[in-house]
Amino acid sequence: MIVAQRKxxxxxxxxxxxxxxxxxxxxxxxxxxxxxxxxxxxxxxxxELRLDGQAAGRExxxxxxxxxxxxxPEYIEELLELVEKKYDAIxxxxxxxxxxxxxxxxxxxxxxxxxxxxxxxGAQQHGIWVERCQGCxxxxxxxxxxxxxxxxxxxxxxxxPCGGSSDGVCEISKEVDCVWHxxxxxxxxTGKAETEFGPAQPIKDWSTSRDGGPxxxxxxxxxx
Amino acid sequence: xSREVRTKSNLEKVLASGQFAVTGELGPPPNASRxxxxxxxxxxxxxxxxxxxxxxxxxxxxxxxxxxxLILQEQGTEANMxxxxxxxxxxxxxxxxxxxxxLGINNLLVLSGDHQKFGDHAQAKNVFxxxxxxxxxxxxxxxxxxxxxxxRELPEGSEPRLFIGGAYNPFADPEDYRVxxxxxxxxxxxxxxxxxxxxDMPRFKKFIARAVxxxxxxxxxxxxxxxxLKSLGMAKYMKNxxxxxSVPDELIERMKGVPKEKQVDxxxxxxxxxxEEMKNTKGVAGVHLMxxxxxxxxxxxxxxxxxxPSQRK
Amino acid sequence: MSDFEPRIIAFCCxxxxxxxxDMAGSMRLxxxxxxxxxxxxxxxxxxxxxxxKAFEGGADGVYVAGCLEGTCHFLxxxxxxxKRVNCLRDELKIxxxxxxxxxxYNLSASQGPRFVEIAKEFTEVxxxxxxxxxxxxxxx
Numbered sequence: 001m002i003v004a005q006r007k008x009x010x011x012x013x014x015x016x017x018x019x020x021x022x023x024x025x026x027x028x029x030x031x032x033x034x035x036x037x038x039x040x041x042x043x044x045x046x047x048e049l050r051l052d053g054q055a056a057g058r059e060x061x062x063x064x065x066x067x068x069x070x071x072x073p074e075y076i077e078e079l080l081e082l083v084e085k086k087y088d089a090i091x092x093x094x095x096x097x098x099x100x101x102x103x104x105x106x107x108x109x110x111x112x113x114x115x116x117x118x119x120x121x122g123a124q125q126h127g128i129w130v131e132r133c134q135g136c137x138x139x140x141x142x143x144x145x146x147x148x149x150x151x152x153x154x155x156x157x158x159x160x161p162c163g164g165s166s167d168g169v170c171e172i173s174k175e176v177d178c179v180w181h182x183x184x185x186x187x188x189x190t191g192k193a194e195t196e197f198g199p200a201q202p203i204k205d206w207s208t209s210r211d212g213g214p215x216x217x218x219x220x221x222x223x224x
Numbered sequence: 225x226s227r228e229v230r231t232k233s234n235l236e237k238v239l240a241s242g243q244f245a246v247t248g249e250l251g252p253p254p255n256a257s258r259x260x261x262x263x264x265x266x267x268x269x270x271x272x273x274x275x276x277x278x279x280x281x282x283x284x285x286x287x288x289x290x291x292x293x294l295i296l297q298e299q300g301t302e303a304n305m306x307x308x309x310x311x312x313x314x315x316x317x318x319x320x321x322x323x324x325x326x327l328g329i330n331n332l333l334v335l336s337g338d339h340q341k342f343g344d345h346a347q348a349k350n351v352f353x354x355x356x357x358x359x360x361x362x363x364x365x366x367x368x369x370x371x372x373x374x375x376r377e378l379p380e381g382s383e384p385r386l387f388i389g390g391a392y393n394p395f396a397d398p399e400d401y402r403v404x405x406x407x408x409x410x411x412x413x414x415x416x417x418x419x420x421x422x423x424d425m426p427r428f429k430k431f432i433a434r435a436v437x438x439x440x441x442x443x444x445x446x447x448x449x450x451x452x453l454k455s456l457g458m459a460k461y462m463k464n465x466x467x468x469x470s471v472p473d474e475l476i477e478r479m480k481g482v483p484k485e486k487q488v489d490x491x492x493x494x495x496x497x498x499x500e501e502m503k504n505t506k507g508v509a510g511v512h513l514m515x516x517x518x519x520x521x522x523x524x525x526x527x528x529x530x531x532x533p534s535q536r537k
Numbered sequence: 538m539s540d541f542e543p544r545i546i547a548f549c550c551x552x553x554x555x556x557x558x559d560m561a562g563s564m565r566l567x568x569x570x571x572x573x574x575x576x577x578x579x580x581x582x583x584x585x586x587x588x589x590k591a592f593e594g595g596a597d598g599v600y601v602a603g604c605l606e607g608t609c610h611f612l613x614x615x616x617x618x619x620k621r622v623n624c625l626r627d628e629l630k631i632x633x634x635x636x637x638x639x640x641x642y643n644l645s646a647s648q649g650p651r652f653v654e655i656a657k658e659f660t661e662v663x664x665x666x667x668x669x670x671x672x673x674x675x676x677x
Contacts, residue, residue, distance in 0.1 A: 164339065
């Protein structure tokens with residue numbers, strides 16, 4: 001899933017400093033699963049904004065609505081009735097795709113991102129999310145014992161570990177596992193050292209990654 | 225054990241002749257002062273076969289390694305220009321390789337590079353377009369196949385004739401994969417390899433014996449990294465705080481056993497004993513002296529350890 | 538400020554605090570009428586939004602009263618509640634008010650007098666802090 005995190009309250013407050021009517025829009029997709037922008041988080045943010053407005057003694061209405069998804073135009077369409085109520089600001093609690101889709105559909109609205117979109121990953125345990133994919137567009141994790149060195153190595157090395165790996169952790173932090181240590185250890189333990197760790201991987205072709213420019217997928221059989 | 229010499233490198237000539245080589249290290253200043261490079265170079269001249277010029281080490285901005293390498297060479301000492309994968313993509317790398325060779329650089333040593341998190345520009349975007357193994361392959365391809373990564377051919381005589389260096393780490397668990405990673409670099413075409421500081425001789429010898437067994441030391445020259453301990457404090461710091469460096473308790477005890485003012489002498493003495501042991505270890509082609517910001521101690525060390533050009537008569 | 542009577546919402550677990558309140562009643566112990574109790578099946582059911590809604594509705598303080606640590610009927614509901622309360626304390630600071638407007642208490646069902654003590658103590662804390670800054674402009 002796409003893992004995101006709510007922006008600092010101060011920043012969100014600054015977005016609506018001069019606004020009177022605000023709509024907070026959640027998303028039931030990834031950000032619900034990672035507890036960043038679902039119905040519940042929309043409720044909490046809206047409540048906090050209202051409390052803050054009350055404390056400041058200013059007139060502020062904060063409405064809440066959560067869409068099935070914010071990354072499909074059909075669901076964005078659902079906002080039409082609400083948008084017609086004329087909000088001064090719309091805070092989208094989806095990944096950054098959401099506010100972009102809302103802005104595109106409702107050009108006159110002031111749309112703000114309420115989350116910082118962080119990475120593609122999963123829950124290591126409830127409350128702890130870790131990065132696992134960088135969307136390079138050409139998955140080769142099978143060559144690395146099923147682990148992704150692009151997203152999990154601080155240097156995205158194709159042939160690690162580097163000299164900064166020590167006691168199984170990365171040089172950037174003792175909190176970060178050295179994925180190359182994990183890859184190498186796994187290959188040693190499964191007897192694949194010679195066949196799979198031995199041969200050096202070639203230079204990565206980054207053209208399928210973001211380096212090739214913004215990406216687009218067209219599936220003719222699905223396009224009407 | 226004389227091997228074929230393929231470049232104009234002095235370091236290669238020494239290594240190929242079977243003599244015990246010695247390299248030094250010089251960190252370019254974090255400014256544009258030519259004088260600082262010249263000053264540090266004085267201590268190294270005539271005492272070592274060539275000198276590594278670091279490339280923005282610890283991700284702190286410094287004078288470019290190419291510029292400092294050229295200043296050093298003007299002073300009469302050969303440079304091992306370093307290049308890290310952190311700051312350049314394949315376009316810049318190949319361009320700098322061509323440029324360095326054109327300007328008279330003979331040795332190019334490649335490294336992954338310290339993560340920018342440690343440096344003075346933690347906000348930087350890193351590159352890591354390719355890793356050190358692939359950079360070694362690329363330089364070798366440019367030199368031996370006269371081709372760029374694009375496939376474009378380099379006219380005969382215009383290829384970069386570089387002696388290719390790399391780094392190896394003998395200390396990590398499981399120990400086996402460190403040898404295999406060094407093997408990858410040898411396979412990729414590295415000509416010489418230097419290690420980080422070695423204090424744990426038994427562990428190092430185990431590593432090098434494995435490399436000898438695998439035939440790696442026949443294909444590339446393995447040099448052992450030496451940094452004399454300056455004090456008990458430094459020994460403890462190296463042991464506890466520097467990742468990937470192993471300092472045996474005996475050395476700590478030995479440093480503890482001498483009064484503070486004698487600790488520098490003891491550190492040099494330990495280094496000399498280590499160097500002597502290295503000379504007699506099969507598979508070790510030379511030593512790499514890393515006396516960072518302590519360059520003035522190099523003349524004394526090479527003299528006491530009977531090392532380098534000045535001691536070879 | 539002397540005539541300020543705080544409005545306090547107490548989220549009480551049925552297995553401890555709520556039973557303790559019952560016991561206080563049968564022991565004829567008096568506790569401040571400022572405290573309005575909300576029955577919870579376990580403080581693990583306590584949601585951050587409940588407290589925020591309480592403040593939005595005009596509460597001056599909120600406390601969560603669960604079982605003694607290690608004795609939760611559902612094993613660790615009270616520990617989870619504690620984390621949520623701590624998170625809310627941080628949020629209150631960010632919102633510019635005192636973190637002590639929300640607290641977590643732990644007690645057992647047999648501690649009727651302790652329930653009264655907590656109710657009195659928290660009421661005094663809030664009385665000291667004064668009215669919630671969130672309600673000063675709330676329509677009466």
